[in-house]
Amino acid sequence: MAGKNPIAEKIHELTDRDLTFMHVCGTHEAAIARHGIRSLLPKNVKIVMGPGCPVCITPQGEIDAALELATKGCIIATYGDLLRVPGSNGSLESCGADVRVVQGIFKAIEIAKSTDKEVVFISVGFETTAPTVAAMLLTNPPKNFSILSCHRLVPPAMKWLLSQGEAALHGFVLPGHVLTVTGLDEYRQFPVPQVVAGFEPDDILLGILMLIQQIRDGVARVDNAYPRVVNDEGNPKAIAVMNQVFEPCDVEWRGFPVIPLSGLKLREEFSQYDAQKKFGVEIKPTKKHAACICDKILRGIASPVDCKLFDKTCTPRTPVGPCMVSHEGACKIWHHYHIRNV
Incomplete structure (x- = not known):
């Protein structure tokens, strides 16, 4: 070939x-x-x-925090990929609360403008999505809107x-x-x-x-090797907006320990949009499922077929770990393309 x-x-x-x-x-x-x-x-x-x-590197503690916000009566706005990611007690899809799939933060803000209820956007993503979230927070969203920042660098x-x-x-x-x-x-x-x-x-x-x-x-x-899109300096305006609203912080990644300065939290002047502070929600460390090897897959030391749960107990309909949930997750990708060896 x-x-x-x-x-x-x-x-x-x-x-x-x-x-x-x-x-x-x-x-x-x-x-x-x-x-x-x-x-x-x-x-x-x-x-x-x-x-x-x-989605795969969002630790279980952040999913649990989102579920706690749902139990407090908040409308949860999130990307579809997050719905089935398992927390300690169920998922956003199964929690029975008002959880709405949105294409981005702008749609979540539209929901907040149309209701008196509190709306929380579960804000995940790397440096690609964080600037858009920052830009929308600079537009002064309504007081009943906040985000749970799950961004990573x-x-x-x-x-x-x-x-x-x-x-x-x-x-x-x-x-x-x-x-x-x-x-x-x-x-x-x-x-x-x-x-x-x-x-x-x-x-x-x-x-x-x-x-x-x-x-x-x-x-x-x-x-x-991608000069038609990427240049040496990137997008300075996007970075400036991101840095205006967010600052680096130490956070846990799923499959990793706490990595210094690898997350993004809202700066103090934007704390009114911080769902953790607003509702007194704590992100707690949690134990992983003993048989799931998503952690090893995310660290490059295993592949999906090395997992004894892959395509058996763990499927896209019944995911045990996040790598079988997201369309960017290795396990779901390998399931979709029927990859059984490398």
């Missing part, structure tokens, strides 16, 4: 050792699975998944992964959507090859080829 694609053919030609690359984007995993990218690669080139699905998680050395990573395929906002600078701190890639098959293959070329040349830098 490699001969049918010139980029894949070049990858075969240049690969002379075992290599493991991690992508940090659920959309990349979906594209890799949909197009059979792994089947085009040499057997000694391995692509593993990282913490690139924002990508570079601190990459730093943690490299410090642990669990997956023996040789480089990263960087998330094109995130770097459209952030630009490249923050990623130059990491002493491994990195390439920003788009989401078409040739985009991903080109990113992998550029990583291999860096390794052969003995260099470690950030290359851009």
Whole structure:
């Protein structure tokens, strides 16, 4: 199959050792699975998944906080992906409260304007979505509106992964959507090859080829294989808006410990929109399901087929872990494309 694609053919030609690359984007995993990218690669080139699905890395304690807000009579507005993510006692879908699926924060604010009830938007996502949330909070939403901030920043998680050395990573395929906002600078701190890639098959293959070329040349830098969308500086206006409203904080990721300065909380001047403060809700650490290996999948040291629950006890209709819930979750992607081995 490699001969049918010139980029894949070049990858075969240049690969002379075992290599493991991690992508940090659920959309990349979906594209890799949909197009059979792994089947085009040499057997000694391995692509593993990282913490690139924002729903998957939302810890159970934050789901429990959302459920607590629902029991307090709040209207919960959220993305559809979050509905079935299991908390300690059920999910938003099964809780029986007023939970509404919205396309974004602007729709949640519309709901708040049309009711006297308290409306809480469960605000998840990386640097891609945080600026839009910040921009809407700058429009002075109604007093009955607030958010539960579950935002995360990508570079601190990459730093943690490299410090642990669990997956023996040789480089990263960087998330094109995130770097459209952030630009490249923050990623130059990491002493491994990195390439920003788009989401078409040739985009991903080109990113992998550029990583291999860096390794052969003995260099470690950030290359851009997605210049039609990503530039060096990113979107300074979006970053400025995000930083005006949010500030970094230490937070737990599902599958990870508390990672310093890896989350975003509202600055004090926007505390009236902080659902945690408004309703006295605490986000508590929780124990994971003993048999679920979502944590290992998110750290790149296991794949969905390594889990004994995959497509048995754990399915999209009856998910045990979040990786089987989100359309960016590795388990749901592998279920959808019937992947049973790599």
